Amino acid sequence: MxxxxxxxxxxxxxxxxxxxxxxxxxxxxxxxxxxxxxxxxxxxxxxxxxxxxxxxxxxxxxxxxxxxxxxxxxxxxxxxxxxxxxxxxxxxxxxxxxxxxxxEIPNLPLEDVPFGKDENDNPELRQVGERPRFDFKPKEHFEIGESLGLMDFETATKLSGARFVVNKGALARLERALGAFMLDLHTGEHGYTEVNPPILVKDETMFGTAQLPKFREDQFSAVKELSLPPQIDQLGDEYDLGTKLTPLNAPVRKDTLWLIPTAEVPLTNLVRESILDEKELPIRVTACTPCFRAEAGSAGRDTRGMIRQHQFIKVELVSITTPENSLAEHERMLSCAEEVLKRLKLPYRIVTLCTGDMGFASQKTYDIEVWLPGQDRYREISSVSVCGDFQARRMNARYRPEGAKATRFVHTLNGSGVAVGRALVAVLENYQNEDGSVSIPEALWPYMGGLRKIEKAS
Structure with a gap:
């Protein structure tokens, strides 16, 4: 702002x-x-x-x-x-x-952000890792998961509608292992503090990180508990199931809460309306949470599989720092996210988002795109952004430089470290075998209870 x-x-x-x-x-x-x-x-x-x-x-x-x-x-x-x-x-x-x-004004790009109209204008910085070679035609992740009998979209549709999935057995454990591995890496080696934040937040929290007001249609909302006058108990026992068993025509109060689209929202807002001492910075926090997005603008895109879902799991990285250190922190955060894919031995590339493809709150963004053999293309698995003081102004988050009386706005950064669901997709496709089984990356062995390969149950 x-x-x-x-x-x-x-x-x-x-x-x-x-x-x-x-x-x-x-x-x-x-x-x-x-x-x-x-x-x-x-x-x-x-x-x-x-x-x-x-x-x-x-x-x-x-x-x-x-x-x-x-x-x-x-x-x-x-x-x-x-x-x-x-x-x-x-x-x-x-x-x-x-x-x-x-x-409603988006953040302004840094001078070194490349000019462009859309994702087709994003320049590639580098490729890392060797793409796997197969003696057979590699399958897409949903084909692998369904053939194993462990990925069920049909049942998920019955439960919740389109763009949901039910993962079972060893596949559910693999997804849990990925999240635990990422948290252990970021907290144990990268200096992040693990946080377990609320996944329901208030309007002002969503405003602080700029999900509101512009992107209201992309969010899922929930109704907080209703406050009813005591006399309602005397109104009889006719109830409207649409208002949580509230008596028909009774006066009620509905408070809207929002399901987080990313843990960036609660993690960044941890410092809202605060004045920090400079010695407290940088603050580095991480969380593995469910995330919820309506995907209002994605009709017809990635309708099959787990690439674009309404509910997904993601490990998020957030840094709060001084203006002088924010650009260096951006590069550091990118390396932290990259390390996840290096440990999993997944090939990937880094692109810089052009001015026409940047997020609303970003000054500059790197995307990490993982190689998916089944799709024969790179797909985004992490976005790492520096936001300057854009979010801090919306949150009124400040710090006091050492020895100074006046305060300054902090700088905020966020990035996926990384999207767990997409990491699962990448593991399935890169570690698939001709017989339909999936080998488990060595980095995940300590989390899989001795399992080294996922095979179809006999």
Whole structure:
């Protein structure tokens, strides 16, 4: 979220950065909204000052026994009081319009982010690892999982609809092993602290990391418990199942909570509305959680398999640091995510997202794409982003530099370390055997209870 003062002082830079993102200039419009807000504030302040002055003059007039002037001043004060309410309402509306406009502006790309329109313009930085060679035509993960009898999309559809899966037996254990392996690596070797955060969060938490308001349609919401007046118990026993067994026509209060689309949301918000000491930074936290996305814009894409699901598991990495260290932290975080794939001996490549493919809150993003032999292509398994102070401003998350009185906004970073479901997909496809079995990567052996290969039950 941008500071209107910064936009006023850097309007040309602001609009040029928007152009690189493929967006129209906006500074003139924003400054006009700010002028309206400032004018409303000016009118309110002038009226308040005159009201205070007139109130003092009333006392002076009464002391001088000038009743006519005193009455005139009282009438003026009453008129000013009525006008103040209108001015304050005008100021509130103007501020709300400006805040809404600022909240909908995406972060601006760093200067070294490559220009481009979409994913086809993302330059490749490097490829790592050797792609496996097969003496047979490799299958896609869902073909492997279904033939093993351990991946069930049909039952999941009966339970929940499309874009869900039921994994069973050794496949469910392999998925659990992947998450545990990643957490152990990041906490044991990379210096992250494991956190088990809530997966239901409030509006302001989603706003802080910029899932709201712009991406509301991509989120799943839930209704918090309803608060009902005591007298409802006396209203009879007719209930509406659609409102959690609430008596029909009874007054209720519904509080919306949001299912997290990624653990980035609660992890980053751990520092919301805080002032940290510089010596506390960097803060590095990780979590393995279920994640939920409506995938509203993905109709017709990856309709089979586990690549694009409404519910999935992901290990998330979040760093909170100083502005001076955020770019170095970005490179460090990328290496932490890469290490997962190196340990699993999965071939991958790194691409830099171009200006037209960046996320809303990102200043710069690297994508790690893992090789999937069944699809004969690389697919994203991790995005690692530096956000600057964009999220910190939305969360009001600050730190106090050592020896300074003034505070500064922290910088935030996030990345998948990595997506567990997609790692499962990659293991199935890269470690598949001609007989339909799947070998287990050596890094996961300690987590599999002695199992070295997943085979179809006889």
């Amino acid at each position: 941008y500071d209107i003062k910064w936009i006023r002082d850097n309007s040309v830079v602001f609009d040029e950065a928007r152009r690189r993102r493929g967006l129209e200039p906006l500074a003139t419009h924003l400054l006009a909204l700010d002028e309206s807000r400032r004018a409303a504030i000016g009118k309110s302040q002038a009226a308040q000052e005159r009201r205070n002055s007139a109130s003092k003059e009333i006392g002076q007039a009464m002391a001088a026994k000038d009743s006519a002037r005193a009455e005139a001043l009282k009438a003026e004060v009453a008129e000013l009081k009525a006008g103040l309410a209108a001015f304050e309402a005008e100021e509130k509306e103007a501020t709300a319009l400006l805040d809404k406009a600022l909240a």
